[in-house]
Amino acid sequence: MKIVNHQLQPGWYKPSPHHSGALNAPSLLVMHYTVSGAGAKGVADYFVSPAAKASAHIVVGRDGDIRQVVPFNVKAWHAGKSIWRGKPNCNDYSIGIEIDNWGRLMRTAEGQVRSATGKVVDPGLAVELTHKNEIMPALWEVYGETQMKALVDVTRLILAAYPSIAEIVGHDDIAPLRKSDPGPAFPMGRFTSLVAGRDDAPVLKRKVIASRLNARGGPGVQFDKLGVFVGGTMVEVVYDSPGPWAQVKGALEGGAEVLAWVSDQFLA
Ligand SMILES: [Zn+2]
Structure with a gap:
């Protein structure tokens, strides 16, 4: 994929009616989550619909699918009322990327994990973290590796095509009182490292x-036990949350390969 005439090519592009004028020499890249399970196409179709009154330049799905609805040289409507380094209206000088992700999740009285819109979400995708703009921890959907890889690849293309972009921020940086996206589950530090090209680190393996060691469906003892990793097993760390739980891939006792959560104090 490359950027030709301010569009990803080869790629899927449908023009959203929600845009305003030329975007010249953008200086900022703004990351968002969609609060959706619709996939990149579902979200892009929404941005194309007259009712949306919102847009972003591109949408990245959990499966790595990328859809574009505003060319990169046109202002999209993703930031709303916002300010960065004293400069208001970030839409005027930024490119916006929407990442399909539920964002904040809730645990119901019955123990289910649900999105803000009431959809049941796999508890294995929920991680408890405290947002940098908040005091209390909450549950958030993790960002998977397939999506992260697509995001890194497309961000590299964008930065190469628009070298005026000097910073990558979250919507929660430019509208901190209104917005929580992309939230604490988005690994901003790792993302910017990967975008900068420091991606040659070997897959992180740790020893049980x-x-x-109990393998669970989510980051906490309240989640279902999927099985046991026996001592000495090497597991691949998929997501080392800032909390005491890590999401790992490995073989359980009995041989089944799983993606599961473990208490990371038992990993060397
Ligand atoms: Zn946003």
């Missing part, structure tokens, strides 16, 4: 040092 407990004799038997």
Whole structure:
């Protein structure tokens, strides 16, 4: 994929009616989450609909699918009332990327995990973290590796095509009182490192040092036990949350390969 005439090509492009004038020499890249499970196409179709009154330049799905609805040289409507380094109206000088993700999740009285819109979400995708603009921890959907890789690849293309972009921020940086996206589950530090090209680190493997380590469906003892990793097993760390739980991939006792959460104090 490359950027030709301010569009990703080859790529899917449908013009959103929600845009305003030329975007010259953007200086900022703004990351968002969609609060959606619709996929990149579903969200893009929404941005194309007259009712949306919102848009972004591109949408990146959980499966790595990328859809574009505003060319990169046109102002999209993603930031709303916003300010960065004293400069208001970030839409006037930024490119906006929407990442399909539920964002903040809730646990119901029955123990289910649900999105803000009431959709049931796999508890294995929920991580408890405190947003930098908040005091209390909350549940958030993790960003998977397939999506991160697509995001890194497309961001590199954008930065190469628009070298005026000097910073990558979250919507929660430019509208901190109104917005929580992309939220604490988005690994901003790792993302910017990967975009900068420091991606040659080997896959992180860690050794199980407990004799038997429970593998769970989510980051906490309240989640279902999927099985046991026996001592000495090497597991691949998929997501090392800032909390005491890590999401890992590996073989359970009995041989089944799983993606599961473990208490990271038992990993060397
Ligand atoms: Zn946003």
